[in-house]
Amino acid sequence: MRSPTPAIHALGLAALLALPTAHAEERVQVLTSFSILADMVENVGGEHVEVSALVGPDGDAHMYSPRPTDARALAEADLVVFNGMQFEGWMERLVAASDYAGPLVVTTEGVEAPANADPRDHGHHDEHDAHDHSGHDEHGHDEHDHAKHDHDDDHDHDEHDHGAHDHGDQDPHAWQDLAAGKHYVANIRKGLIEADPDNADAYRANAQRYLNEIEALDDEIRTLIGEIPAATSVITGHASFGHFAHAYGLRFLSLQGLSTSAEPSAADMADLIEVIRSQDVRALFHENMTGPALIEQLAEETGLPVAGTLYADALASEGEADTWLGMMRHNAHTLHDALAEPDHDHDDHDHDHDHDHDHDDHGHDQ
Numbered sequence: 001m002r003s004p005t006p007a008i009h010a011l012g013l014a015a016l017l018a019l020p021t022a023h024a025e026e027r028v029q030v031l032t033s034f035s036i037l038a039d040m041v042e043n044v045g046g047e048h049v050e051v052s053a054l055v056g057p058d059g060d061a062h063m064y065s066p067r068p069t070d071a072r073a074l075a076e077a078d079l080v081v082f083n084g085m086q087f088e089g090w091m092e093r094l095v096a097a098s099d100y101a102g103p104l105v106v107t108t109e110g111v112e113a114p115a116n117a118d119p120r121d122h123g124h125h126d127e128h129d130a131h132d133h134s135g136h137d138e139h140g141h142d143e144h145d146h147a148k149h150d151h152d153d154d155h156d157h158d159e160h161d162h163g164a165h166d167h168g169d170q171d172p173h174a175w176q177d178l179a180a181g182k183h184y185v186a187n188i189r190k191g192l193i194e195a196d197p198d199n200a201d202a203y204r205a206n207a208q209r210y211l212n213e214i215e216a217l218d219d220e221i222r223t224l225i226g227e228i229p230a231a232t233s234v235i236t237g238h239a240s241f242g243h244f245a246h247a248y249g250l251r252f253l254s255l256q257g258l259s260t261s262a263e264p265s266a267a268d269m270a271d272l273i274e275v276i277r278s279q280d281v282r283a284l285f286h287e288n289m290t291g292p293a294l295i296e297q298l299a300e301e302t303g304l305p306v307a308g309t310l311y312a313d314a315l316a317s318e319g320e321a322d323t324w325l326g327m328m329r330h331n332a333h334t335l336h337d338a339l340a341e342p343d344h345d346h347d348d349h350d351h352d353h354d355h356d357h358d359h360d361d362h363g364h365d366q
């Protein structure tokens with residue numbers, strides 16, 4: 001069903017009042033910036049919403065430029081949903097430049113900002129070509145942050161904060177942590193209720209069911225990642241997995257920073273190769289919404305395997321990763337299958353596992 005809203009906009013309030021019941025039966029038109037949010041809205045909105053995403057499956061929302069038709073879609077929307085935290089700055093500018101006056105949902109509202117957020121040095125690799133590598137031994141995990149730093153001195157990160165999210169910018173990829181994703185769902189629920197109060201009960205019930213599913217999957221992912229040795233590092237295309245690392249573990253290093261917009265330099269590549277050689281980096285992963293060239297080049301130069309594709313900033317167009325929860329599950333299984341070592345506690349031992357462990361031999365590392 002096509003919305004009559006353009007006509008309403010053209011004719012003004014008098015026309016709206018003259019259209020008695022047409023609106024009551026209509027589904028809420030929700031415009032989202034990218035595919036992951038569209039799936040969340042579909043889950044909370046159910047049959048009462050019609051959802052579209054400006055950047056679809058396998059699309060890179062960092063690099064998107066709005067088209068004239070997007071402004072038109074915005075004008076027809078009853079509810080607009082975007083991530084915020086500068087993930088898709090073009091969306092914020094698109095909304096600001098329009099006369100859209102309906103409800104806006106910023107899904108990251110309420111998500112805890114990573115420590116030491118500093119939006120100033122986003123993606124400036126060059127300042128750090130002279131980055132002091134002497135600190136590597138004590139930090140062990142911050143060598144890759146040539147895209148965003150200035151913060152080694154004053155943040156008290158925990159052992160999982162080796163991703164990029166605490167390095168100078170807010171990491172906007174908060175959907176990679178299911179607990180943060182619960183804020184997304186709550187914000188979407190609130191926006192739908194504001195846009196369509198008549199169906200508030202349905203939105204509350206859908207959201208609750210969804211939140212239960214999210215919690216169950218959170219446990220599942222924790223178990224899977226828990227079977228991977230804690231010091232394991234992996235390489236992805238850009239720094240999309242800081243929230244994942246913070247929530248679930250592992251170390252994610254990347255060539256590109258929090259956005260895909262800055263091309264890595266030859267020096268960045270050389271730096272990362274050096275880091276790979278000095279750390280327990282086990283595998284490289286493609287990400288679904290950017291090209292494979294950089295990861296393939298790294299694989300060639302380091303001899304590390306490319307162990308699969310992780311869904312970073314977009315859903316898959318088909319298959320198990322075509323929903324947010326599906327892509328999170330896919331990522332956890334892909335990482336687990338490549339990296340888990342159920343008996344890694346014993347890999348210092350070179351004795352034959354055919355017979356029982358000798359207790360004297362084995363007590364030293366317990």
Ligand SMILES: [Zn+2]
Pocket residue numbers: 062173238239240258259260312313
């Ligand atoms: Zn990203």
